[in-house]
Amino acid sequence: MVHWSAEEKQLINSVWGKVNVEECGAEALARLLIVYPWTQRFFSNFGNLSSPTAIVGNPKVRAHGKKVLTSFGEAIKNLDNIKATYSKLSELHCDKLHVDPENFRLLGDILVIVLAAHFGRDFTPACQFAWQKLVGVVAHALARKYH
Amino acid sequence: MLTAEDKKLIQQVWGKISSCQEEAGAETLERMFATYPQTKTYFPHFDLHHGSDQIRGHGKKVVAALGNAVKNVDNLSQALSELSNLHAYNLRVDPVNFKAGGGQGTGTWDGSMGAKPCFTLQLLAQCFQVVLAVHLGKDYTPEVHSAVDKFMSAVAAVLAEKYR
DSSP: OOOOOHHHHHHHHHHHTTOOHHHHHHHHHHHHHHHSGGGGGGGGGGOOOSSHHHHHHOHHHHHHHHHHHHHHHHHHHTGGGHHHHTHHHHHIIIIISOOOTHHHHHHHHHHHHHHHHHHGGGSOHHHHHHHHHHHHHHHHHHHTTOO | OOOHHHHHHHHHHHHHHGGGHHHHHHHHHHHHHHHOGGGGGGOTTSOOSTTOHHHHHHHHHHHHHHHHHHHTGGGHHHHTHHHHHIIIIIIOOOTBEEOOSSOOOOOTTOSOOOOOOOBEHHHHHHHHHHHHHHHHGGGSOHHHHHHHHHHHHHHHHHHHTTOO
16 A cells, blocks of 8 residues: 655645646646657547647547546545555556556656646645656556556 | 757757756756655765755756757767766666656555666656746647657667667
């Protein structure tokens, strides 16, 4: 089980409290598709992904980004049992979606950068530590049911 | 592969941080030590407290080297040759520490991360990007993010060339 200090929980929750889940989620997913274009292979039915502008404006990307980040919110509500929170999603990503778990780590790093861009100096090194730990734990939980 | 547009964006970013390069360097290192404590193992001789002269000095060196790479983006191998030797043969920094995109180091919170081996150099790149994002905010657009990520990957690859 992952141990979270009181400070880490506080840092995660205080940032999360100020996050616009729809905007941040959309931005993180769009950046994944732009910065690591091979990830587009998982979204071939999303329509126009032909340029950064198209990706950023794509309503399916926005909607899915919101979905993904909303699920992060579940992890944050259940920091002491992230493994259970992501158990079904892990099976889904392996059995149905066939996503290489490396991509979860890429998305996690991108999310940290998106938060840094939004919060500026308020995204302190201590915040970054807590959030990199969180995205790492989420990525690991999503990879856990792979076989 | 860095396109002409990528190179232009990277040069623009460099222009934007030129006035606070030293600060950016120090902050990158501080974030790296705070976020990935294993990277501190390469600096047992440093005072790693916030604001330390050694961190400022080393951060300045790192950013200057990156700046040199930006100026010589068409010939990174040559521009970074000395540094590649240094990091591979003298310092023997695990290249995971330079990583852009995907690196997360070995978490002490769960021994069985099951991740592919990362390179330490890559962790520096993630922290550098966070610093750029903090400073540039909205100006750290997806296109700029992409160009910088590619650039840092290219730099890390050159620095890791001589490892074996």
